[in-house]
Amino acid sequence: MSDERSGGGEFDFIERLRRREQKRSGAVGDDSPLSTLHSSLLKGIGDDAAVIRQRAGFDTVITADLLVEGVDFELEGGGATARDVGHKALAVSLSDAAAMGARPTMCLLSVGVTRERWRTGFLEEFYRGVRPLAERYGVSVIGGDLSRTPERVVVDSVVLGEVRKGRAVLRSGARPGDQIFVTGSLGGAAAGLRVLGARAGSRLTRAEGRLVKRQLRPEPRVEWGRLLGEERLASAMIDLSDGLSSDLAHLCRESGVGASIEAESVPVDSLLKSPALEESERLSLALDGGEDFELLFTVPARRAARVPAEVGGVGATRVGEVTADASRLTLVREGRPRPLRPRGFEHFGGRRR
């Protein structure tokens, strides 16, 4: 081990991580203050598996997201930092839990790093990105794995959440007439990716810097998700990872419905005005761009007025309506309807990167 970094081998790293997490989550077990808040952790890092006791009256949601250097993020040439990767890996899975109407509670992070990155402290920095986000939402790191990779960093982020029994918001619950909403604004993350691609390493304007942040440090809509689940407002929900056009298509297929979106209502990120994009390009980034990690949800018309204007400083906008035409998506622009085709990201579809 002495030939590796001064901090010791992987077991030492895991031991330090474990101590920090134990301190954070307080005493683990039934008399922990945490266990009155949510499902309790009986055993975290440091055994063959973690042990969890689900709070009575709740279901568990679980989701996994795999991020690969060179495909899902770039570490070289002014791309993401290790902290960015830590933040984003957790954020994308928190976003999935939020899209179920659940409160995220715990996570497992499996990370593969090269020897070089191990030596230069990638993992410590990675966890410096994970921790603030985990703390903000009361999420404990309870496990995961650590492996060596020959060339690239890979991260698999698994998030557990809890939702009141039977209240998980699926993609399949949308019905004709339901109103369609999205949280926040769209297109910023995709525009940020363009900025990174075009201007890596060069000095960014303030607006460009903020777009890049939308790409590298997406903020999962955890409070919105929980509220929509708790209050039984949303009939269906999905998070915007692939892009509105694709994710809406997923939701409609699962629900056996169609949708009509009003172009003028789509909340295009105001930052897109600054890099002086044409309006149609801005709209296209907002509809097809992906990785905004906003929530798209449907609400029965009679409850639509109960959707709050904002939650935790983040607004929601009505963008259209669910229709009975199974899987037909329409974009209405200046009064004229045209088909809205899914143009989002597929790893093996060859559309991006």
Place this chain on the structure above:
Amino acid sequence: MSDERSGGGEFDFIERLRRREQKRSGAVGDDSPLSTLHSSLLKGIGDDAAVIRQRAGFDTVITADLLVEGVDFELEGGGATARDVGHKALAVSLSDAAAMGARPTMCLLSVGVTRERWRTGFLEEFYRGVRPLAERYGVSVIGGDLSRTPERVVVDSVVLGEVRKGRAVLRSGARPGDQIFVTGSLGGAAAGLRVLGARAGSRLTRAEGRLVKRQLRPEPRVEWGRLLGEERLASAMIDLSDGLSSDLAHLCRESGVGASIEAESVPVDSLLKSPALEESERLSLALDGGEDFELLFTVPARRAARVPAEVGGVGATRVGEVTADASRLTLVREGRPRPLRPRGFEHFGGRRR
């Protein structure tokens, strides 16, 4: 998508996987026959997250294992097949669940593959390795992720299991005087790795072939683990992934105890006699080799007689005793005690591969 493999893009693949899993696990939901057996799956593949209802009176265990091509397995030059990788990825996590005394119930598999392997059907083959093992133990694939990797296959395997409330068997429960047991036999997987390294591509003897199988297709001791948990026989348990010397050290450290192992009692894999290794080398493979995925467990002396001779055709052997000397491990050979040093695998310890 048409430029990719004939089966379609990743969404099509996931859709096929989902249909197959739905068929396997029967109708999902409360009236499913599965839900009377174990925790029920309310929603599997096909949403932002899976939704699980934990059976009342049970705790959940969860574990993750990351396997990287070129580090944890080799696909080129007569190494593992895609099926082997599927089997092993699930097996190592099932083994962790077993080591908690839990019954494995569900898994999430995150897989990163190159375009080339995607085109040539790696994933279908991978799942052909996963499925028989999952079926044998009643485990459903409920989620995961799929990503592209530029060079290597990576797999993160997450297994969930259930154990009666408060009965999870931790590493920390061993007490001085407890008897130490291991299931099955040791050293075969490490010897199989040597065979693969030395004779890749060449024709193997029958014994060599069986050793290679111990390396590529380890059999997790699921029935043993469950029984030891259910019957409250084991005071502490760990699975042998890093090697007996290392894993025993982990268990002793967590329990604040030491251990004395009798060399003559260690169940060295009988296959090791065939490649004509010296006895000391055989013992060293059995003690330090790793990846046998047998279970190491401790039993209070008064209950030791209740440990069955075998479970599901796999035996267990008493190999030593827990001592009060915190973290001191001793190997007694021909009546002479000497220190037993952990020599197992660390990814960043540079000892193997």
